[in-house]
Amino acid sequence: MVSCSMRYSSLSLMAPVSPLVGPYTEVMSEGTPSRPVVVGYDSSEMAGRAVTWAAGAAERMGVPLRVIAARENDAQPVRSAEALDAVRRTHPDLPASGEDPVGTGAGVMVRAGDDATMLVMGNRGRGRITSAFLGTVSMTTAQHAACPVVIIHGDTATDAAPRSIVVGADGSASSTAALDFALSLVAAGGTITLLLCWSTMPQDSTDPVPAVAYAMLEQTLAGRSKPGVGIDLVARPGHPRNVLVTASETADLMVVGRRGQEGFKGLKLGTVAQHALMGARCPVAVVTAPPAVTEQR
Incomplete structure (x- = not known):
């Protein structure tokens, strides 16, 4: 199995950098x-x-x-x-x-x-301090x-802006909302890792796994950027439970969508979000897509 990555930096994009606009910036509007x-x-x-x-x-x-x-x-x-x-x-x-x-x-x-x-x-x-469960x-x-709901894990949470944020991605509307939320919080000069992991692929897929994975990552990124912030697109093999927990060990914040591609109307919390909440070593934010987007699923 392979693990690949691709990096985007708002300092080196060929196209002009657009200001961040999304549901998590409206609170700062005049x-x-x-x-x-x-x-x-x-x-x-x-x-x-x-x-x-x-x-x-x-x-x-x-x-x-x-x-x-x-x-x-x-x-x-x-x-x-x-x-x-x-x-x-x-x-x-x-x-x-x-x-x-x-x-x-x-x-x-x-x-x-x-x-x-x-x-x-x-x-x-x-x-519940000694409990092993959330x-x-x-x-x-x-x-x-x-x-959005941020759950604080571990003993390293501070009041400083997070410099390293991992965003769980799967091409869903919820993961796009998760990226928007991460962009609203990341510190200047920080890095966002847009992380997609896979354990199985569709039987009718003829593309190499990285090609399919990066297509989904590009779909989630959709041209988003923030001045001074690097965005890494990373695809890794493995179960989300293991990949996300490992990634959280060096992150200041992990952001996941409430529902992923496996979601259906009425499902309150997807499996990826559950794994992140249960096992992460850093604070975890759970973000849902705007209602108009969610209802279309």
């Missing part, structure tokens, strides 16, 4: 209401890292930060204030607010996503939220 970055908080160490990551993203995007600390009942303690104190020490100029609604964590976060730029959460919360609240939120 006169457009600013949808906040919403972060879930429960006083756990992982939730604290999520707040740090979310504060950095909100400040760079020029939108407010909203901290939500859901409670099962009124008797449970109010926690959002401690997160806000930490944010104000490190990001004093960032507009930030907090709330402690009563309700299930997943239900509260999914509803908050209806009016958010993105949702940010730790991969496990209080009481927290139920995080997985459910990633399945159902209307906006």
